[in-house]
Amino acid sequence: MLDKICGLARSAGNTIMKFYNSEKFINISYKSDKTPITNVDHEANSIIKKGLSLITPNIPILSEEELYNFKICQHWNHYWLVDPLDGTKEFLKKNGEFTVNISLIKNGIPVLGVIYAPFFDILYCSLNKHAWKEKKPGYKERIYVSKSKVPLLITSRSHPDKELKDYLRARKNYRIKKMGSSLKFCLIAEGIAHIYPRFGNTHIWDTAAGHSIVVAAGGKVKTWTDENLNYSLSSRRSFVNTGFCASTS
Missing domain, CATH: 3.40.190.80 (D-Maltodextrin-Binding Protein; domain 2)
Structure with a gap:
């Protein structure tokens, strides 16, 4: 399943980059907290939601770009958590520092995580106790934290x-x-x-x-x-x- 989620993140990222690299119209509005949201966020969200519904039809999806009744969500023990375009401000500034985020939550713990940075074409992912960096689809390299005297x-x-x-x-x-x-x-x-x-x-x-x-x-x-x-x-x-x-x- 991890490879399918990685592919889904890449697909959403490719759509984001089509807007980023072209003169396509970007419609900007603002949420109640004054953070921007665009039609690009919604396009990426649609791709991810459709894909997750096919991969795991019985697991609910919680996305930044949707409105939810929190009391209903409180009954979810397992759910997908999605930020289809994390760093919308950076996307609009065109500095490349934006990502597609998908994670699977089980009993309050994120057990699977995928972060794709489409501008850099680098993907990071994890499953249980293993984490990888993927520069090309399917070619995963294990990654580990490190310490430094001057952090x-x-x-x-x-x-x-x-x-x-x-x-x-x-x-x-x-x-x-x-x-x-x-x-x-x-x-x-x-x-x-x-x-x-x-x-x-x-x-x-x-x-x-x-x-x-x-x-x-x-x-x-x-x-x-x-x-x-x-x-x-x-x-x-x-x-x-x-x-x-x-x-x-």
Whole structure:
């Protein structure tokens, strides 16, 4: 099934790139939180939903681009979690830092994760305790987190916050890199970056696929109270995450 999901992410990514590389009309609107959404998000979402419905017709799908009755979703123990275009701001800026995110949640845990970066044509995926980087379809290379005496901290390009400034001020020995979308998780999983601290709001579709890949590569994703970031809808009041830190240890 993992290969089918990887293929599905690539298919959605190819559609995204057709808009990115052409003069096709991009219709931009804004959600209640003032984040942008485009017709490209909806096109990618349609491809993924249709594909998942064929692969696993009995597993419900929760996507960023749909509206849901949260009380109904709370009864889902197993579900797909989708962000069809993570990093819409970066897509519109044309800096390439956007991804397609698909993950499978079982009993609050992301057990499968796929992140495809169509601009770079690189895919990251995980299943249980194994994580891979795929530069060509079907050619997977195992990836692992790594440690460093001078860790590379990777932070959001578009979402600065005061807590992050305070966190950095308290640290002494580090390098820093800013990046958009869930690629931040991927750089930790393949051993390039080492810490991704996040204080501002994210949603479960922003983090689940990256969470799965980081943990499968040997890292961890914990809240600031040292608890596992949980995707069990029955124990939540909304789709919003608390702050967290993804790291190599």
